[in-house]
Amino acid sequence: MTTDKSAANERYRAITRNNISKLPQWETLDPELREAVEVVSAVLPFRTNAYVVDRLIDWDKVPDDPMFQLTFPQRGMLNEDDYRAVRKMIRDGADKKEIEREANRIRLSLNPHPAGQMTHNVPTIALDDGTVEPVQGVQHKYRETLLFFPSHGQTCHAYCTFCFRWAQFVGLEDLRFANKEADQLVAYLKQHPEVTDVLFTGGDPMIMKSKVLRQYIEPVLAVESVKTVRIGTKSVAYWPQRFVTDNDADDALRLFEDVTNAGKQLAIMGHYNHPVEISTGVAEEAVRRIRSTGANVRMQSPLIRHINDDANAWAELWSRGVRLGAIPYYMFVERDTGARSYFELPLAKCWEIFRKAYQQVSGMGRTVRGPSMSCFPGKCHVLGVSEVAGQKAFVLEFLQARDPDLVRRPFFAKFDPTATWYDQLQPLTASDRKFFIKPEQVRPTVEVTVGRDADRSGHTNGHTNGRHAGVPDEALRSQDPQ
Numbered sequence: 001m002t003t004d005k006s007a008a009n010e011r012y013r014a015i016t017r018n019n020i021s022k023l024p025q026w027e028t029l030d031p032e033l034r035e036a037v038e039v040v041s042a043v044l045p046f047r048t049n050a051y052v053v054d055r056l057i058d059w060d061k062v063p064d065d066p067m068f069q070l071t072f073p074q075r076g077m078l079n080e081d082d083y084r085a086v087r088k089m090i091r092d093g094a095d096k097k098e099i100e101r102e103a104n105r106i107r108l109s110l111n112p113h114p115a116g117q118m119t120h121n122v123p124t125i126a127l128d129d130g131t132v133e134p135v136q137g138v139q140h141k142y143r144e145t146l147l148f149f150p151s152h153g154q155t156c157h158a159y160c161t162f163c164f165r166w167a168q169f170v171g172l173e174d175l176r177f178a179n180k181e182a183d184q185l186v187a188y189l190k191q192h193p194e195v196t197d198v199l200f201t202g203g204d205p206m207i208m209k210s211k212v213l214r215q216y217i218e219p220v221l222a223v224e225s226v227k228t229v230r231i232g233t234k235s236v237a238y239w240p241q242r243f244v245t246d247n248d249a250d251d252a253l254r255l256f257e258d259v260t261n262a263g264k265q266l267a268i269m270g271h272y273n274h275p276v277e278i279s280t281g282v283a284e285e286a287v288r289r290i291r292s293t294g295a296n297v298r299m300q301s302p303l304i305r306h307i308n309d310d311a312n313a314w315a316e317l318w319s320r321g322v323r324l325g326a327i328p329y330y331m332f333v334e335r336d337t338g339a340r341s342y343f344e345l346p347l348a349k350c351w352e353i354f355r356k357a358y359q360q361v362s363g364m365g366r367t368v369r370g371p372s373m374s375c376f377p378g379k380c381h382v383l384g385v386s387e388v389a390g391q392k393a394f395v396l397e398f399l400q401a402r403d404p405d406l407v408r409r410p411f412f413a414k415f416d417p418t419a420t421w422y423d424q425l426q427p428l429t430a431s432d433r434k435f436f437i438k439p440e441q442v443r444p445t446v447e448v449t450v451g452r453d454a455d456r457s458g459h460t461n462g463h464t465n466g467r468h469a470g471v472p473d474e475a476l477r478s479q480d481p482q
């Protein structure tokens with residue numbers, strides 16, 4: 001372990017499949033664990049860094065250590081048949097291309113783009129000639145909030161093993177979101193004054209040099225209707241030096257000040273999975289420095305088996321955050337993609353963990369919402385388990401929804417102790433059916449075919465519905481009994 005001071009002065013050093021064997025800790029790992037890293041990382045992305053390895057992982061607790069589970073691929077992340085198949089190819093010295101072909105087959109079986117991202121959330125922009133064009137690199141699922149994926153921010157200081165955007169990191173090119181220009185974004189925002197919040201996301205936008213990030217953010221500040229700029233980032237946990245000692249840490253803070261001086265709210269959506277991530281001196285200093293610019297820091301994370309399925313860990317995370325002035329924001333449910341079978345927890349268990357953690361924190365920490373599923377119709381909040389007309393049921397509500405009219409209306413699903421995701425739930429009564437919207441009930445904004453550059457093309461008169469992305473098709477909705 002290094003001291004806080006030396007950690008704060010170190011330079012970023014990535015650790016990947018290619019250089020992992022040079023790590024002193026590598027030799028101390030059980031050979032089976034080493035093999036698992038090698039096999040699984042042939043299919044799913046793997047990147048950690050020296051700060052995570054030296055400062056955040058407790059090697060005496062490996063393999064159970066949460067930060068080890070968070071950044072090192074685990075055998076259980078692939079099903080046994082797939083694991084054995086890839087292992088055999090590696091052991092037999094198979095050709096790289098052959099392994100890559102097998103890896104791609106497995107990747108495509110893992111629901112690489114959940115919740116209609118490729119088909120239902122892609123907005124369009126009206127052109128002067130009357131045609132419409134998809135705005136790639138942008139998602140517009142909820143009326144007020146637009147997600148922007150700057151092309152230079154599509155990687156991270158380390159990769160989370162559970163990552164729901166993992167497909168971007170393994171070269172599934174056709175599934176990448178990217179947008180080289182902020183111009184299209186600004187043009188879209190001007191045509192959509194209902195958008196008040198722009199979330200810069202990735203990957204991790206804070207991977208960019210500050211001057212590159214500035215090129216994306218500055219034009220948005222001139223859009224009057226945008227009131228809040230959000231930056232989704234894991235750097236506060238994986239590389240807090242980004243805000244403290246990196247060469248352009250101060251430039252990043254100047255940019256943040258420029259956002260708040262322009263009269264916009266700046267929210268750093270800090271992705272913290274475990275309290276250890278906010279326990280080092282440099283991580284604390286990062287929060288202090290960000291807040292000194294007038295920005296606020298919000299904390300969010302999914303609830304993940306093997307990593308943070310522990311109410312005490314959540315309570316400690318929120319309490320530490322509150323002490324530093326950060327705001328607990330969301331506890332999410334692990335999404336329906338990638339190695340979910342290794343990481344997911346039953347919804348009933350998620351609710352129990354949330355409740356036990358929530359009980360332990362003061363009102364300052366009770367700003368947090370959850371557990372919440374970012375599923376196709378919206379952000380579905382599991383309010384609890386109760387009995388309704390003699391039947392055990394989940395009590396649910398949408399915190400956000402494609403159809404704003406569904407927001408904050410309590411509804412019920414039949415209790416299922418094994419259900420881990422929204423699409424496994426059944427409406428309790430006929431009046432609950434309207435809350436269970438399936439992608440096939442909503443006309444896509446962009447039709448996507450599998451293949452290179454599918455629908456990245458320009459004009460798409462025939463492919464778009466010319467409406468705000470993802471609003472339920474009224475014709476289909478009217479067939480609903482309610």
Ligand code: SF4
Nearest residue numbers: 156159160163203234
């Ligand atoms: S920081 Fe976010 S985008 Fe990056 S690997 Fe982790 S979950 Fe994925």
